[in-house]
Each structure stands twice: as C-alpha cells, then as structure tokens.
Amino acid sequence: MISIKNLQASIEGKAILNGINLDIKPGEVHAIMGPNGAGKSTLSSVLAGRADYEVTGGEVDFLGKDLLELSPEDRAREGLFLAFQYPVEIPGVSSTNFLKTAINEKRKYLGQEPMEATDFLKFMRSKMEEMEMDKSLTSRSLNEGFSGGEKKRNEVFQMAMLEPKFCIMDETDSGLDIDALRLVSAGVNKLRNSERSFLVITHYQRLLDYIVPDFVHVLYKGRIVKSGDASLAKELEVKGYDWIKQEVEAAV
C-alpha cells in the first residue's frame, strides 16, 4: 500500500522527521504512538502534502506512485485520506455540497462521469444509515458550530463517503469523551476491510482498545524507535514513554 523510506522533513529550517521507515500492506492497521513533539502530526501532514513542511530527504511509494511528487488534491484522489485533528469550518457550505464536489473531483481525475444528483443523494443516504449519522448534520454548514465529537464523527463519515484506500487518523481521540470515542471508533471499525489500510496516530493507548492495531510503532525525536504488536501499546500505558526515551538515549 504505502512504503516510506528514510523520510526526513523540516519546518522553518527545524528538522522534525529524521528518517522514518514504514511499510504498510493492504488491510493492515498501524498505530503510531509517541510523546508530545515526537513528530506524529508532522508525519501525517507531510504524507497529506501540507505546504508548510519541507521534505528534505527520503521517498514514499504509494500504490506504485511517487507520493511526494503528487499535489495534495491528487494524493486524495489517489485514495489517501487524512482525518484531521482539527477539522476546518467552512461557513455556508453544507456537507452535502462539499462531499458532492469532492466525489466528482475524484471521479473527474479518474476519468469517470460525475455522479448524478439523485444517485449521489441515494449513496449518501445509505452511507448515513450505515454510519448511523444524524440527518441534520449534512445540511448544516461544514463543521460550523459542531461539537468536538460531531467534527470527528463527520471526518469518519467523509471517509466512508470517499472510500479511500489508505486512511491516516491524526489524534482522532483528542478532545473526545468516552462515549464519543466509542462512536468514532465503531465508525472506523466498520470501514476496516482486507483492502483498506490505516495509520492511527495517537498519544494515548485508550483509542487502541477500540481500534485494535496490527502493529504499534513508537515515534521519538522524528524516528521510529520501537515496533511491536498491540501489546506494545498496553506496555506503554503501564510504563509511560520514559523507559523508551532512556533506551534511546542509552543507545546513543
């Protein structure tokens, strides 16, 4: 699915990612954990193509394409989806309009005819049922006045609508209470299948109780310093990050 080799990136001259190596196969769920400032959100921004970051080295292969050469919108159209930590508000634009535009932009890129309005509405209705979304959400202005939980659920709903191949979840659990966390996780689990891969970025193990990963990686100082299975997350929960930091410092 995606193969990241020695990825390095900086912002305003300051190196944040110092050589990330990661291979994700179809259907796998990888979690990235790490202390604050480790570079977790930078990794998601760089993969999605945010202009603020400068890639200073390494390569990323996404389904046979050089990801770093693609514009942010083409990365999305190729099937990369980022669930934002802080979804942006767009006043006056309904979710319906927004998603219809997004879907038809993608179809245009893939050389397909735009979706007819009635087909689109049918499609959206079925997805809303599947994801148990409240009807009012789609007619309201995008993310405007949404609660933290609503925003995150809406991100997952957009994911369901756009049917991406590779999903990055950037600290989706931040600011969610336990009920919202459960709802959001349930949505993500519905979208898991043998083809679709996930990169779940989180500070806390809590989210991984609901979205159980195949692999867990610990990011520290812009590098993956430890990898394991879901049990690594449990271990971190008990021991905190300090022992990893000490291990890394000792190795230097």
Next chain:
Amino acid sequence: MSQPEVGIIDQVVTQEYKYGFTTDIEMETAPMGLTEDTVRFISAKKNEPEWMLEWRLKAYKYWLTMEEPNWQNFNYPVINYQDIIFYAAPKQKIQLDSLDQVDPELLKTFEKLGISLQEQKRLTGVAVDAVFDSVSIATTFKEQLKEKGVIFCSISEAMHEHPELVKKYIGSVVPQTDNYFAALNSAVFSDGSFVYIPKGVRCPMELSTYFRINAENTGQFERTLIIADDDSYVSYLEGCTAPMRDEHQLHAAVVELVAHNNAEIKYSTVQNWYPGDKDGKGGIYNFVTKRGICEGNNSKISWTQVETGSAITWKYPSCILKGDNSTGEFFSVAVTNNAQIADTGTKMIHIGKNTKSRIVSKGISAGKSHNSYRGLVKINKKAEGARNYTQCDSMLIGDKCGAHTFPYIEVNNNTATLEHEASTSKIGEDQIFYCAQRGIGLEEAISLIVNGFCKEVLNQLPMEFAVEAQKLLAVSLEGSVG
C-alpha cells in the same frame, strides 16, 4: 427553495468571460456626441409625444450645468461625452408583430447568451424583455400577462400605449435633476422596461429584462420603471452582458420602483458586464441610479444584486420608506477581481412610522481590485419606531486587493433601533488545504468557500438565477489565486 448544486461550478470554473462575442448586424446610429440635436434625434426616432421631448430637454439643459461627482473612492479617466454614440439600434424596416419578424441574427445572439425568446423554449414562468443596444427587441408572454392586467413592455411602447402611467411616474422617484448620471440618462435614455401590476394582482411569473451592449463606442442608457399598485406583487430580474472591447463603455441606467399600499416589489440583478482584461483595459463603467419608494403603508421593496462584471460598478440601490410599516431590503454580493472597482451599497431613508430596513452586503476582493461598501441609513424626525439591521462582510483573496466600508448613519428620532455588524476575513490556507485533502483543487475550493460566504444573498435570488449567479462567482474569480 432547494439549494442549487455546486457541481455546476465545476463545469464553468475554467472559462473566461464567455459573452465577449459581437453580433454582426446592420445598425442605425445617432451621430457621435451629445448636443440638443442628439436628444431631439432620439426622441424623434422613438416617435415620442411632445411632453416626453420637453422632459428630456429639461434634463439635458440641467445636465449642462452640472459637474461630474468626485466623492467616490476611486478615480477614472475623464469621460468625453462627445466620443460616445448615444443611440444605436438594429435596422428594422417594419413594426414587429411577432418573433418571426425579428432578425434571426438577434434571436441567435440571445440564444447564445442562454436567453431564448421563443416562448415555448423559455424557462417556465419567466417572461423576458430583451434590450439590444438602445432598443427593446422582444417581450415574451405578453398575452398571458395581459389576461391578468399586467403590463410588461418596453418603455418606448408604454409611452404610446399607457402615456398617463408613464407621465405620472417617470422621474417621480429619480428626478431628472437627481444627479449627474441620472440627468444624462433622462436626456438620452433610449429604451428599457416598463411594468405595471394592477391592484390585487400577484404577477403570475417572474419578469426579466436582458440587456446586451453590442455596438462599439456606444453607451447604454436604459430606463426601467416598475409600479406595483395596491396589494400586488412582482418579482423582476435583470441580466446584462457585453462584448470584450478595448475601450471603456458607459452604462448609465436609471431604475425607478413604486410600491403602493401592501404591495411588494422584488428586484434582482445579475450584473455581468464585460469587466475589462487583467490589466484593466476596456470594460464597462456601470454608473447606475436605482431607487424605489415604498409609497404605501405596509409596502415592501427588496433589492438583490450580484455584481461580478464591469470595470467600475458605482451604484446604490435605495429605498425611500415613506409608507407606515413599510420595509426595505438590500442584499448584495459584489465581486471584484484583477483591476476591477466597485463602490456600491444602499440608502435606506426612513420616513414612515415603524419602517424596517435590512442590509446584507458581501464584498469579495481578489487580484488588485478595490471593493467598497458605502451605505446610508437615515431616520427622519417622524419615523417613530424605525429599525435597521446592517451586516457588511468582506472577504479578501490574496494580499494586493482592498476592502473598504463607509457606513453613514443619521438618526433624527430617538425611538429608532439600529444594529450594525461588520467582518473582514481572508480565505484561509487551512480551508484550502482541508478541501485539497478531500480532492478539491484550488479554484474549486475558492468557489465553494465564496459561494458559502454569499449564501445568504444567493438564497434571495429566484432559483434559476441563483444557479447562474453561482456559476458567475466561480468564473469571476478564475485565476485569482496563483
């Protein structure tokens, strides 16, 4: 009303000004320049009654004594009125009885603009008056309207068929001496639409006038007069386009609205005159006087405008709220890109008791354009319990453009309630990136965000035109971010 789909924007976002073509047709024109003879020539061409000529001459003589205003927030080169052709009309030998006799070139021109004059092909429920340069070409659905007693025709025709109405109302809201450009218009106006809705009639369809400037070196000076008698209702829309030409062309129109007791007039404009090229070469000077009077009690006048074209847009559609409990509304979207200039807004003059007014203005500036909102809310001494709500929002795209707001408030009665809200925003990088991450490219993202910003105003337009207006916004901002 259901929401127009944004998908349409995609189809047009890559287009340039698509109405820039010219029609090759034999024209009859007045000699270049403006003298008393020009005024007499136009009046004679229209075979006008003597009183009309007198009215025009009075305006002309007054205009000669006036000076062009200079308080506006922009500069423009001096207009030489001797270099303008004040009358240009397609040659027609016979009086038109039906569309079959209209020059096919003209019909084709309007077809190309998406305005079919063949009634059976028209959008259902919209009657159209088509004005080409200085004359009205055709008015559709006249018969159906006549059954209800609605008069919808060119103002030249109204002068002959309904002289008592024209005589009574013309200049009653915008007098010949009102301002420089209104005086000029009064002297040389060549055509325009006339609407009369009789007592108790709800006009059964949208009325619409489509203005087209075609001829070179020609100014367009149309005059529109709409009268809604007691307990009547009408919704009227005007649209306008012009060919791409290197020189500036002057469009100085006058619109007068009169609403009697319990009557309502809804006047919508989708203005898409040629804006000039990227460097400001060519384009229309759109200097227009629009004013309505809520003459009767409980009457209502509502202006909605979507202004995307013209090199310079300079106008303030206004309401005189004379009748008690009358209401004035102004909903505006003004988009300026490249070198365009807009200085637009409204005046709400509260005279009657418990009069209400509402102003919602959305200005969008891109390129190196300048966009000003200028508005006056005036509460007269006797306007007990008057209320006004004003909201002015500006959006900036890029860092070379300007947004300006000049609100004037004059309150002479302390029972009045006024609210004013203003905001300025920039399209954020975060919004653009969010859209990009969902596969929506830059141009599409901007039209999505801008359409969202203007939604309140676009929702005021009749459905068919709301879609048209959305498309226009996308096209106008083409290439505004790079």
